[in-house]
Amino acid sequence: MKHIFRNTSLLLLSFSSFLSVYSTQAATNDHSLEIALGKLIFEDKTLSNPEGQACASCHIASQGHAQEGFIVSPGANSTLFGNRNAPSISYASLTSDWHFNHEDETWIGGFFLDGRATTLQEQAKGPFLNPLEMGNRSKEMVINKIKKSPYINIFKTVYGDEVLQNTDQAFDAMASALAIYQASDSFAQRFTSKYDAYLQGKTRLSKQEQRGLTLFEAEDKGNCAACHPSQIGENGELPLFTDFSYDNLGVPRQINSPFYGMNKRFNPAGSSYVDTGLATNPNIKKPEAQLGKFKVPTLRNIAQTAPYMHNGVFATLTESVDFYNSRDVDKKWAAPEVATNVNKDELGNLQLSQQEVEDIVAFLHTLDDGYIIE
Numbered sequence: 001m002k003h004i005f006r007n008t009s010l011l012l013l014s015f016s017s018f019l020s021v022y023s024t025q026a027a028t029n030d031h032s033l034e035i036a037l038g039k040l041i042f043e044d045k046t047l048s049n050p051e052g053q054a055c056a057s058c059h060i061a062s063q064g065h066a067q068e069g070f071i072v073s074p075g076a077n078s079t080l081f082g083n084r085n086a087p088s089i090s091y092a093s094l095t096s097d098w099h100f101n102h103e104d105e106t107w108i109g110g111f112f113l114d115g116r117a118t119t120l121q122e123q124a125k126g127p128f129l130n131p132l133e134m135g136n137r138s139k140e141m142v143i144n145k146i147k148k149s150p151y152i153n154i155f156k157t158v159y160g161d162e163v164l165q166n167t168d169q170a171f172d173a174m175a176s177a178l179a180i181y182q183a184s185d186s187f188a189q190r191f192t193s194k195y196d197a198y199l200q201g202k203t204r205l206s207k208q209e210q211r212g213l214t215l216f217e218a219e220d221k222g223n224c225a226a227c228h229p230s231q232i233g234e235n236g237e238l239p240l241f242t243d244f245s246y247d248n249l250g251v252p253r254q255i256n257s258p259f260y261g262m263n264k265r266f267n268p269a270g271s272s273y274v275d276t277g278l279a280t281n282p283n284i285k286k287p288e289a290q291l292g293k294f295k296v297p298t299l300r301n302i303a304q305t306a307p308y309m310h311n312g313v314f315a316t317l318t319e320s321v322d323f324y325n326s327r328d329v330d331k332k333w334a335a336p337e338v339a340t341n342v343n344k345d346e347l348g349n350l351q352l353s354q355q356e357v358e359d360i361v362a363f364l365h366t367l368d369d370g371y372i373i374e
Contacts, residue, residue: 031180034158038181040151041174047145048076048134055127055178064088064301064369065188071257071312076135080266081258083132083275084113085312088305090369091190091298093120093183096244098283106245107278113294113310115246116281124178125171132259132266139171146174191238193300194371195363199232203373205366212363215356222324222360226346227296241299241367246278248292250327250342252334254311274337275311292338303365311337317361325350325357 041047045054053076059065066088067073072081096109098118107115111123127133128142136142146155147164156164159173181187195213197203205213217225225231228241253274260271267273277294279287294310308314314323327333328348336342352360 031184033154034177034180035184035186036181037151037154037158038177038179038184039186040149040154041146041178042181044149046149047128047136047142049136049141050076052076053134055124058082058086058127058133059089061188062304064304065090065092066301066305068304068306071254071307072259073133074258075130075132077131080132080135080262082130083257083259083267083273084310085307087113087297088301089182090188091240091300092123093179093187094240095120101245104245106247107284107290108246109244110281110295113297114278114281115295116283118283120179120182121172121175124175124182140167142174143167143170146170189369192369192371194366194368196238197371197373198366199238203371206362208359208362209366210363211356212359212361215352215360216363221352221356222321222350223346224299224324224360228299242296245296246290246293247296247343248277248294248336248338248341249309249324249347250292250336250339250344251309251311251323252313253337254313257311276338277310289341291340292336293341299364300367301369303368317364318357321352321357321360321364324348325352 042055045052045057047054058067058073060067067086070086072084073086074081092111095111098110098115099108100106101108109115109118111117111120112126117123117126128136129139143164146152149155155173155177158177159170163169163173194203194205194209198205213230215222216228217230219226227243227245227247229239229243230241231239233239255271259267260273264270276287276291278284278290279293281287281290284290302308303317306316308317308320314320323333324347326349328344
């Protein structure tokens with residue numbers, strides 16, 4: 001009886017969720033049904049092994065589609081943990097294509113913090129089969145769950161009955177629905193921050209926020225905008241606050257991650273584990289040149305996504321900005337997790353005062369979406 005009740009409840013929740021998205025998208029978007037399906041899949045906790053974890057479990061809408069408060073996220077199996085901090089994905093659909101910039105000699109774009117997925121669809125597949133995340137043993141296991149889901153008829157309507165006869169094609173279709181949903185207006189309140197309103201002349205920044213913006217952009221001060229562009233683009237597009245490049249910031253090792261305490265099957269190195277970032281990407285032919293580099297994240301919604309850096313080593317924005325400011329001159333900072341390729345040109349000794357650090361942090365808070373103009 002409990003099993004029947006659970007499925008009935010899910011059916012009602014799924015149908016309500018489906019209607020809320022479909023009704024808002026149908027009039028203007030040819031992908032409206034696929035978007036609604038993507039939302040159902042994104043929020044479906046039965047698609048993990050064991051059941052209980054959805055995409056939305058680690059990418060929470062109210063937290064910039066990240067997971068605030070976790071160094072790394074627990075998996076569907078609560079004794080297992082991911083090895084990296086869950087990034088915000090509110091703007092992931094706007095990621096630049098994966099390519100090598102010969103002028104700057106850096107890789108650009110791609111998904112995950114090491115760029116190993118070249119499309120949003122490819123990225124969407126990863127967590128389902130990751131033993132540290134949703135824990136399914138195969139694509140077939142995932143698709144069998146979708147076949148039993150309350151929204152299977154929606155899936156068939158969108159992709160046809162025949163797609164379910166081929167596991168690979170069905171898995172691709174599932175990922176397509178997730179990607180289209182994440183690219184839709186219903187996924188996130190994109191470009192609705194106070195700073196967006198400021199750029200459009202609809203509001204003013206406070207004196208402290210304005211000082212922070214000036215410091216953020218000044219090449220002889222914060223110089224943050226070198227990697228986190230902050231101005232309207234040539235074609236009028238609002239800034240994404242990332243150039244999608246990869247960099248080694250010299251971030252210290254995380255010594256408190258629950259990932260280190262897992263059994264040797266998943267982490268043979270234990271507390272000695274070192275994350276080499278972009279060098280782990282199988283598409284990189286010369287990984288030694290990419291050791292310790294991670295994708296530059298967007299700073300949009302950054303105040304909602306603590307802790308910070310790929311390993312969650314910094315608890316607050318103030319600590320993060322202070323690290324950029326004084327990494328090379330203050331002995332309180334531990335040695336880099338990966339000492340090779342550390343960026344020593346754009347950070348480490350910015351000579352910012354404590355007030356200037358606080359001003360930059362105040363500006364960063366203006367990047368949270370959902371601002372209401374008074």
